[in-house]
Amino acid sequence: MADSEAPINNLYHSLDEAKVGRKHWLTVFTSGMGFFTDAYDLFIIGTVTVLLTPIFHLNTNQISLLNSISLLASVAGALTFGRLMDKLGRKRMYGVEVAILVVGAILSAFAWNFTSLLIFRIIVGYGVGGDYATSAVITSEYSNRQSRGKLIGTVFSMQALGLIAGPAIASIFLSSGVPSDLSWR
Numbered sequence: 001m002a003d004s005e006a007p008i009n010n011l012y013h014s015l016d017e018a019k020v021g022r023k024h025w026l027t028v029f030t031s032g033m034g035f036f037t038d039a040y041d042l043f044i045i046g047t048v049t050v051l052l053t054p055i056f057h058l059n060t061n062q063i064s065l066l067n068s069i070s071l072l073a074s075v076a077g078a079l080t081f082g083r084l085m086d087k088l089g090r091k092r093m094y095g096v097e098v099a100i101l102v103v104g105a106i107l108s109a110f111a112w113n114f115t116s117l118l119i120f121r122i123i124v125g126y127g128v129g130g131d132y133a134t135s136a137v138i139t140s141e142y143s144n145r146q147s148r149g150k151l152i153g154t155v156f157s158m159q160a161l162g163l164i165a166g167p168a169i170a171s172i173f174l175s176s177g178v179p180s181d182l183s184w185r
Contacts, residue, residue: 018144020151027142028151031135032158034098038128039162041105042070045121047170051184056114069118070125077129090138097130109185 049063058066077097085093104123111117136152143151173183 017146020144020147024142024144024147024151027139028154031139032155034094034131034135035155036158036162036165037101037105038131039159040166041101041124041162042074042128043163044166044170045070047167048184051170051180052117055181055184056117058114062114066114066118066121070121070128073122073125074129074132077126077131078133079129080126081130082133085134085137090134090141093130094134094138097127097134099127101127101131103127 045067049058049066052058052066053063056062077100081093081097084096101124104120104125104127107120108117108124111120135155139152139155140148170183174180
């Protein structure tokens with residue numbers, strides 16, 4: 001082993017053996033909120049299309065496309081951001097994909113017809129795919145050897161909370177009398 005490799009190996013060893021601390025949990029929380037948002041945004045569309053069908057006069061093909069387009073776009077986002085994070089860095093790309101996801105979600109709330117919502121859902125899916133490619137990797141890299149599985153599992157468990165939160169929030173809006181044409185947003 002060359003002398004220049006020894007400090008790097010010592011650094012990796014010290015990171016692998018570090019106790020779980022505040023920075024670890026901050027990374028888990030940040031990545032976990034990404035997965036929460038991913039699940040919320042990907043799967044709320046099922047609830048939204050039920051509310052939007054009479055408003056946008058959606059047919060079966062349009063409903064199917066709205067329900068699947070973000071999942072398809074997430075594949076492209078994962079492939080793109082997987083390559084970009086290797087070339088440009090995970091932290092930098094994490095901010096970019098989150099920004100794409102947020103822009104797509106906000107634009108979706110202001111969609112005025114089927115076509116605009118479809119385009120905005122593609123943007124959401126692309127950002128979600130980028131988040132899938134970065135969140136778990138960032139958590140894995142910052143985790144110690146002993147707690148890596150627990151920390152990554154915590155990040156992934158946030159998806160379940162996002163899946164539950166979407167329909168729960170829609171139910172709260174609808175049961176409190178918020179009209180369908182506003183609550184879907």
